[in-house]
Amino acid sequence: MNDKVYLAIDLGAGSGRLLAGHTDISNLRLEEIHRFDNPGTNLPGGLVWNVVGLYREIIHGLKLAVSRYGDKIQSLGIDTWGVDFALLDAQGRLLGLPHQYRDSRTDGMEEECERRYGNAKMYKETGIMPFFLNSSHQLLSEVLRDGAALLNASHFVMIPDLLAYWLTGRISVERTNASTTQLFSPVTKDWAWDVIDGLGIPREIFGEVVEPGTPLGELREVVAAGLGGNFPVIATTTHDTGAAVTGIPGDGDYAFISSGTWSIIGTELSDPILTEEAFRVGWANEQGVENTTRFLRNISGAWLFQECVRQWRSEGDESSYAELDELAENAPAFGSLVDPDHDALKAPGNMPERIQALCRDTGQEAPEGKGEILRLVAESVAFKHRVRFDQLREITGKTLNRIHMGGGGIKNELLVQSIATCCGVPVHAGPIEATTCGNLITQMVATGDLPDIAAGRELIRRSIPLKTFAPSDPSPWEDNLSRFESLL
Numbered sequence: 211m212n213d214k215v216y217l218a219i220d221l222g223a224g225s226g227r228l229l230a231g232h233t234d235i236s237n238l239r240l241e242e243i244h245r246f247d248n249p250g251t252n253l254p255g256g257l258v259w260n261v262v263g264l265y266r267e268i269i270h271g272l273k274l275a276v277s278r279y280g281d282k283i284q285s286l287g288i289d290t291w292g293v294d295f296a297l298l299d300a301q302g303r304l305l306g307l308p309h310q311y312r313d314s315r316t317d318g319m320e321e322e323c324e325r326r327y328g329n330a331k332m333y334k335e336t337g338i339m340p341f342f343l344n345s346s347h348q349l350l351s352e353v354l355r356d357g358a359a360l361l362n363a364s365h366f367v368m369i370p371d372l373l374a375y376w377l378t379g380r381i382s383v384e385r386t387n388a389s390t391t392q393l394f395s396p397v398t399k400d401w402a403w404d405v406i407d408g409l410g411i412p413r414e415i416f417g418e419v420v421e422p423g424t425p426l427g428e429l430r431e432v433v434a435a436g437l438g439g440n441f442p443v444i445a446t447t448t449h450d451t452g453a454a455v456t457g458i459p460g461d462g463d464y465a466f467i468s469s470g471t472w473s474i475i476g477t478e479l480s481d482p483i484l485t486e487e488a489f490r491v492g493w494a495n496e497q498g499v500e501n502t503t504r505f506l507r508n509i510s511g512a513w514l515f516q517e518c519v520r521q522w523r524s525e526g527d528e529s530s531y532a533e534l535d536e537l538a539e540n541a542p543a544f545g546s547l548v549d550p551d552h553d554a555l556k557a558p559g560n561m562p563e564r565i566q567a568l569c570r571d572t573g574q575e576a577p578e579g580k581g582e583i584l585r586l587v588a589e590s591v592a593f594k595h596r597v598r599f600d601q602l603r604e605i606t607g608k609t610l611n612r613i614h615m616g617g618g619g620i621k622n623e624l625l626v627q628s629i630a631t632c633c634g635v636p637v638h639a640g641p642i643e644a645t646t647c648g649n650l651i652t653q654m655v656a657t658g659d660l661p662d663i664a665a666g667r668e669l670i671r672r673s674i675p676l677k678t679f680a681p682s683d684p685s686p687w688e689d690n691l692s693r694f695e696s697l698l
Contacts, residue, residue, distance in 0.1 A: 220450065220645055283441045286443050288370040315355075386496065444652070453646075
């Protein structure tokens with residue numbers, strides 16, 4: 211079969227990329243075409259996303275792609291972060307720039323949700339934990355202040371749906387991203403109408419929900435004319451975590467870890483788990499491809515490491531990542547530990563000092579030097595994965611005899627090996643570009659080039675080398691586990 215090209219737009223809360231996936235269906239090769247910034251903007255009305263600027267960058271990238279590949283392009287898919295959304299009027303016009311999930315308008319909304327509906331009841335109906343950034347909290351804040359955009363809205367769309375609408379003219383919301391809103395039922399696979407009504411959000415703004423892999427149509431005529439080519443847009447797995455899990459090539463009884471700034475641990479299920487115990491310990495049910503549920507929990511992943519490096523570089527230290535990894539490898543094991551999700555470590559700013567202060571506050575010695583600090587970070591994050599891994603096994607009843615780990619965090623081999631040994635199971639690491647791979651294989655199933663996602667994961671295994679980290683001696687980890695748990 212001749213080489214085909216699939217295009218993937220991957221937008222994060224900071225930057226975006228357009229990548230090409232080259233495939234003859236026996237191999238998959240990735241190529242970056244265009245990279246651009248996605249900075250938030252602080253306007254008088256709050257923190258917003260410049261989605262018009264993002265659209266212009268996407269058009270620029272697509273022009274580059276069409277000039278290179280022409281009619282080899284099979285389709286385009288877009289994935290982004292979850293929870294943020296746009297509102298459109300009856301004519302499909304954008305009603306203001308979308309707010310960022312960190313905007314302060316959601317202050318107090320968790321308590322308001324509890325008063326109006328009950329957070330435990332919302333979990334039972336949506337499978338999503340209460341959290342300040344949820345779409346439900348954002349919309350409720352608009353209800354309370356009689357926001358002009360909401361009062362005039364006819365359509366609610368997530369960020370990838372908005373961009374796909376501008377490209378194709380079709381308004382819809384893709385299921386995996388809809389499930390992040392805390393307004394979607396994992397049981398009925400439709401909007402959670404009782405929750406929407408209970409919060410006082412106008413139900414008429416919620417429209418068609420489409421499956422991942424749904425063709426949305428070809429580019430609008432004016433867009434195609436500007437690019438010099440046309441191709442279909444697919445509603446891929448549009449939530450980036452969902453795309454990453456899709457692109458992690460596991461099979462059988464395994465847990466996944468999508469490893470980046472946040473580390474997301476979980477497993478794929480055929481049905482959601484909506485029990486009181488799951489709510490009590492904070493596990494979420496998000497929708498996945500092929501009618502699966504991603505049962506998952508967030509952990510602070512590379513955040514502490516990234517913030518430490520950022521601080522040291524601001525002080526003039528230009529040590530390479532390899533040099534820092536070596537310092538951590540050679541530092542003494544099992545010194546002080548911290549809960550990586552502690553409130554004291556959530557904000558940016560001099561993370562090494564924050565870690566040292568937290569150690570002192572918990573009656574431990576403060577680590578000295580970069581190696582000791584990074585060793586502490588790796589071991590603390592690994593222990594937190596162990597705690598969540600044990601919870602995952604207990605709640606699901608699954609054995610979970612291995613972990614498949616994808617994303618940029620797998621470049622930290624000390625962390626990956628630590629997770630393998632601490633959890634007592636082998637970790638299969640790769641691909642780094644799990645999100646893009648998941649985006650692409652969802653498109654390839656939609657166009658008929660692959661029969662199903664399992665075949666797509668096999669394509670990834672053939673194309674991208676994975677590295678297996680076998681557990682080593684667990685004794686020192688077991689000896690220190692209770693000490694870590696006492697910090698939680």
